[in-house]
Amino acid sequence: MKDFLQKLALCVENGKINKSSPYPPNMRDQDGADELAKRALEEGVKPDEILENALIPAMAKVGNKFSRKEIYVPQMLMAAKAMSSAMVHLKPFFQSGETKRKGKFIIGTVSGDLHDIGKNLVAMMIEGGGWEVIDLGVDVGAEKFLKALDENPNAIIGLSALLTTTMENMKNIVTVIKEKYSSSKILVGGAPVTTEYCKKIGADFYSPDPQGAVNYLKQLAS
Numbered sequence: 001m002k003d004f005l006q007k008l009a010l011c012v013e014n015g016k017i018n019k020s021s022p023y024p025p026n027m028r029d030q031d032g033a034d035e036l037a038k039r040a041l042e043e044g045v046k047p048d049e050i051l052e053n054a055l056i057p058a059m060a061k062v063g064n065k066f067s068r069k070e071i072y073v074p075q076m077l078m079a080a081k082a083m084s085s086a087m088v089h090l091k092p093f094f095q096s097g098e099t100k101r102k103g104k105f106i107i108g109t110v111s112g113d114l115h116d117i118g119k120n121l122v123a124m125m126i127e128g129g130g131w132e133v134i135d136l137g138v139d140v141g142a143e144k145f146l147k148a149l150d151e152n153p154n155a156i157i158g159l160s161a162l163l164t165t166t167m168e169n170m171k172n173i174v175t176v177i178k179e180k181y182s183s184s185k186i187l188v189g190g191a192p193v194t195t196e197y198c199k200k201i202g203a204d205f206y207s208p209d210p211q212g213a214v215n216y217l218k219q220l221a222s
């Protein structure tokens with residue numbers, strides 16, 4: 001069984017989505033994350049075992065390689081897609097409550113900003129880290145974040161910003177959230193954001209990349 005999960009982990013690490021996917025060329029015509037996750041469940045492997053022993057370690061490896069600049073955005077996106085194709089089979093078990101997730105994470109790109117590639121990568125990595133992700137999309141203002149928090153009061157919040165012109169909206173969102181939920185944890189990121197800026201606006205943590213975000217959440221959950 002261990003071999004089986006190792007194969008699945010390798011598919012995620014290398015971005016092998018399913019059998020018909022031509023990427024990566026050296027895994028052509030082999031089963032991908034889609035088929036292997038489905039088969040694992042059919043053979044009685046528990047969904048949380050698949051997540052903990054295959055998907056999460058594979059995505060952590062991907063995140064670390066990306067942080068070390070050993071792989072780039074396209075490879076990371078393929079890995080995230082492979083992970084998502086496996087998650088399709090696992091999700092019903094998590095949604096039914098039969099299998100528990102580590103917690104909830106609400107993420108969005110701040111108001112005025114339509115960039116979502118980095119935000120999506122962070123969301124996918126965090127989902128791959130075993131969390132339920134509520135993705136509010138782009139151009140998200142304080143009210144929408146508050147509404148999501150009202151519905152999920154213990155969730156951790158993630159704000160992404162790519163534009164220097166609208167990153168100031170991050171400050172307003174953090175202020176409004178902290179006014180109502182003073183103990184909430186807010187993680188910020190995006191190209192123009194820095195640790196200094198994070199401190200200045202009263203957010204809790206800045207991560208330059210998705211793996212740092214995953215590590216922060218892991219630390220909060222322990």
Ligand code: B1M
Nearest residue numbers: 113114115116117118158159160163164188189190191209
């Ligand atoms: Co725009 N754009 N863009 N753009 N765009 C930039 C950001 C810009 C730097 C290009 C430039 O001029 N050199 C510039 C901003 C300049 C500035 O603010 N100082 C810019 C501009 C000006 C604009 C427009 C205003 C252009 C115009 O219309 N005149 C306009 C704004 C629209 C709007 O948002 N209101 C605009 C539009 C667009 C497109 C729609 C065409 C497209 C976005 C498509 C999309 O996202 N779906 C686009 C793109 C693609 C870019 C560039 C080329 C690439 C951005 C990107 O996706 N990078 C960008 C130039 C560049 O960066 N070379 C640029 C890859 C992505 C993986 O990185 O998002 O940084 P990034 O995410 C990283 C980290 O930052 C971190 O993790 C990710 C992986 O490491 N991270 C987090 C991100 N969020 C995080 C959250 C976290 C933690 C980590 O915790 C919550």
